[in-house]
Amino acid sequence: MTIDVPTSRSDRSLPQLQPVSFIGANGQPTEVPTDGLRIPSDRTLLGLYQKMVQIRRFEAQVTHLTRQGRLATYPSAAGQEAIEVGATTALAPGDWLFPTYRDTAALLTRGVPVTEILSAFRGDWHCGFDPNEYHTSPAATPLATQTLHATGFAMAAKLKGEDACTLTFLGDGASSEGDTHEAFNFASVWQTPTVFVLANNQYAISTPLREQSNATMLADRAAGYGMPGLRVDGNDIAAVFAAVTAALERARAGEGPTLIECLTYRMESHTNSDDPTKYREAEEVEHWKQFDPIDRLEKHLRSAGVLDDERAAEITASAEELATSVRDAMNTEAKVDPSELFDYVYANPRANLVAQQAKLEAELAAAAQS
Amino acid sequence: MTVTALTTAEDVPAPAPVTMTKALNQALRDSLREDENVLVFGEDVGRLGGVFRVTEGLRKEFGPDRVWDSPLAESGIVGTAIGMAMAGMRPVVEMQFDAYAYPAFEQIVSHVAKMRNRTKGQVSLPLTIRIPYAGDIGGVEHHSDSSEAYWCSTPGLTVITPSNPADAYSLLRESIASDDPVIFMEPKSRYWMKDELSLPVQTAPTDRAQVVRVGSDVTLLAYGPTVRTALAAADDGAEHGLSIEVIDLRSLSPFDDETVSASVRKTSRAAIIHEAAQFGGYGAEVAARVTEANFTHLSAPILRITGFDVPYPSPKLEEYFLPTAERILDALESWDWEL
Numbered sequence: 001m002t003i004d005v006p007t008s009r010s011d012r013s014l015p016q017l018q019p020v021s022f023i024g025a026n027g028q029p030t031e032v033p034t035d036g037l038r039i040p041s042d043r044t045l046l047g048l049y050q051k052m053v054q055i056r057r058f059e060a061q062v063t064h065l066t067r068q069g070r071l072a073t074y075p076s077a078a079g080q081e082a083i084e085v086g087a088t089t090a091l092a093p094g095d096w097l098f099p100t101y102r103d104t105a106a107l108l109t110r111g112v113p114v115t116e117i118l119s120a121f122r123g124d125w126h127c128g129f130d131p132n133e134y135h136t137s138p139a140a141t142p143l144a145t146q147t148l149h150a151t152g153f154a155m156a157a158k159l160k161g162e163d164a165c166t167l168t169f170l171g172d173g174a175s176s177e178g179d180t181h182e183a184f185n186f187a188s189v190w191q192t193p194t195v196f197v198l199a200n201n202q203y204a205i206s207t208p209l210r211e212q213s214n215a216t217m218l219a220d221r222a223a224g225y226g227m228p229g230l231r232v233d234g235n236d237i238a239a240v241f242a243a244v245t246a247a248l249e250r251a252r253a254g255e256g257p258t259l260i261e262c263l264t265y266r267m268e269s270h271t272n273s274d275d276p277t278k279y280r281e282a283e284e285v286e287h288w289k290q291f292d293p294i295d296r297l298e299k300h301l302r303s304a305g306v307l308d309d310e311r312a313a314e315i316t317a318s319a320e321e322l323a324t325s326v327r328d329a330m331n332t333e334a335k336v337d338p339s340e341l342f343d344y345v346y347a348n349p350r351a352n353l354v355a356q357q358a359k360l361e362a363e364l365a366a367a368a369q370s
Numbered sequence: 371m372t373v374t375a376l377t378t379a380e381d382v383p384a385p386a387p388v389t390m391t392k393a394l395n396q397a398l399r400d401s402l403r404e405d406e407n408v409l410v411f412g413e414d415v416g417r418l419g420g421v422f423r424v425t426e427g428l429r430k431e432f433g434p435d436r437v438w439d440s441p442l443a444e445s446g447i448v449g450t451a452i453g454m455a456m457a458g459m460r461p462v463v464e465m466q467f468d469a470y471a472y473p474a475f476e477q478i479v480s481h482v483a484k485m486r487n488r489t490k491g492q493v494s495l496p497l498t499i500r501i502p503y504a505g506d507i508g509g510v511e512h513h514s515d516s517s518e519a520y521w522c523s524t525p526g527l528t529v530i531t532p533s534n535p536a537d538a539y540s541l542l543r544e545s546i547a548s549d550d551p552v553i554f555m556e557p558k559s560r561y562w563m564k565d566e567l568s569l570p571v572q573t574a575p576t577d578r579a580q581v582v583r584v585g586s587d588v589t590l591l592a593y594g595p596t597v598r599t600a601l602a603a604a605d606d607g608a609e610h611g612l613s614i615e616v617i618d619l620r621s622l623s624p625f626d627d628e629t630v631s632a633s634v635r636k637t638s639r640a641a642i643i644h645e646a647a648q649f650g651g652y653g654a655e656v657a658a659r660v661t662e663a664n665f666t667h668l669s670a671p672i673l674r675i676t677g678f679d680v681p682y683p684s685p686k687l688e689e690y691f692l693p694t695a696e697r698i699l700d701a702l703e704s705w706d707w708e709l
Contacts, residue, residue: 125490126484126488126489127488127489130489130492132492132493138485145476145477145481148446148450148452149450149453149456149481151449151453152449152450152452152453152454153453154453155454156453156459159435160457160458179445179449182446185441186443340490343490344486344490345487345525345526346528347549348550350624
């Protein structure tokens with residue numbers, strides 16, 4: 001006699017070990033099984049290429065500004081553009097994005113103005129944009145916390161019968177946090193329309209993946225929560241876009257959350273505060289350069305006849321324009337209003353804050369007179 | 371205490387004994403009825419109606435899309451409630467027991483408290499986190515903590531604790547309606563307290579402390595479970611000719627300086643009573659700010675009668691740990707009344 005086991009909601013096997021990829025490092029099609037995903041059109045890919053070029057230039061400019069002391073810090077996502085651009089572009093305008101501190105490129109893709117994005121790193125306010133306007137949550141710095149916000153938001157959308165899905169980014173380091181486990185579990189139990197995009201860039205600051213997790217791959221975790229997991233080549237924007245598009249379709253059809261592990265590499269340091277030569281070999285960085293997401297798409301688009309020198313020059317020029325606008329914006333000193341310290345703590349004024357605000361204003365008035 | 375009916379006189383049932391549990395349950399029910407954005411979820415709040423039965427019958431009346439049992443994970447409960455509040459809902463979540471709220475500490479302190487501030491007021495979190503707290507119910511370890519100081523030292527949070535059924539109803543209704551996140555602390559030992567009451571009631575607003583017993587010699591500042599203890603001390607004190615005023619703080623953050631200062635200036639002496647440990651506790655804040663505002667009116671230093679600076683003890687040791695009326699009167703006697 002055996003125990004009568006109830007049938008589970010979904011019976012899914014583990015994802016394939018070889019990451020899903022359409023375009024190989026040489027720009028040619030791969031032989032990898034693509035798990036039923038559809039490769040985006042060359043026209044779509046050209047648009048994604050342009051965004052990636054712009055963002056790489058943006059990242060370089062911002063990193064430079066950080067070295068000049070214009071920004072307090074900057075966590076570069078250079079090398080990871082395919083994940084940020086590919087996943088975010090797949091969203092519908094009414095969907096909500098729940099980013100982390102490294103997802104500046106995603107915010108840019110979402111249409112958030114440069115000055116509003118960089119406000120946090122320049123140090124003039126925590127979140128410089130209106131989340132409701134861009135359907136984008138403030139970037140979370142405490143790890144993995146935003147995965148639960150994305151799950152809750154999607155649950156509310158589901159309860160209200162709205163079409164909105166949520167997408168949240170997390171890293172390999174964040175995957176060790178308890179909140180990641182709770183978010184995967186809640187999202188799957190509640191069948192929320194949520195897509196978890198796990199950017200596995202091999203390092204959590206300096207700790208390599210092998211010391212972060214003993215799992216063969218992080219996408220395997222999805223099986224334990226009863227949701228589909230997928231491993232894609234995070235440097236192949238065609239694969240990222242296709243996987244996220246399919247996951248969003250599932251979500252919109254009421255089939256619940258999906259975990260997508262995107263295999264990639266962080267080309268720069270964690271922020272300008274750490275020295276990556278202390279924890280990884282130059283050969284490793286060189287190895288990953290051959291999988292660069294922009295180079296391979298360029299090769300593909302040129303061989304497909306969609307991109308020529310003239311178009312490439314236009315794209316480079318548009319990236320330069322963006323870099324110039326970033327430079328101009330960040331070379332202007334941010335204006336901060338000390339009084340705002342007290343303005344947004346509570347919906348209703350509080351006596352102790354009003355008194356402290358008056359004290360600060362008196363100090364400022366006295367300083368202005370002396 | 372003044373109790374004002376919300377509805378016309380003919381709608382109001384005759385006063386009947388109402389427990390704090392029943393009052394909280396009715397507050398949730400009325401909030402759910404009034405606003406379809408109100409959601410109730412947490413561990414065992416659905417089918418069981420909560421381990422203290424505060425959510426009894428709500429799932430049946432409002433259905434599993436409005437009242438439901440969540441997976442057992444406090445950070446998950448608060449974290450998802452944040453997302454729901456961002457989407458325009460008004461979630462009311464339960465932490466089941468005080469010490470089991472600690473896994474949600476990061477979400478509460480880093481996100482619940484700060485979302486409005488981080489976004490320059492563009493995102494509010496109308497979220498109520500109910501935490502049954504404090505001891506004196508014979509609970510085993512981790513079931514009797516008083517965690518108010520953690521929440522009170524976090525800007526962005528409102529911290530409320532009722533001591534009686536009428537306030538439990540009114541304060542919870544107001545918390546759910548508030549656009550600010552509220553830590554709503556329910557004193558477990560008072561869940562079964564009954565008062566003659568007609569619901570709904572509206573008591574004083576959340577930011578007002580209440581003088582619950584008038585006296586002229588000393589002011590006792592109490593909240594949640596210790597209001598009863600302070601009132602007992604006042605009764606005992608009266609037998610010895612001591613006129614004790616008792617204030618129920620109700621709202622720990624914000625703190626009602628006005629009501630407290632007026633009382634202290636009248637009596638010139640004050641003591642604060644709480645179950646939580648003394649060191650770095652809420653009483654230290656109260657003593658400091660009341661002293662700063664009223665130093666020349668004080669005849670004696672402000673005292674703290676609290677739990678000892680030890681982890682909350684096992685049930686058989688509770689009676690030695692908790693502040694009692696006797697311990698309060700002993701403390702008051704320590705003042706040099708001839709000064």
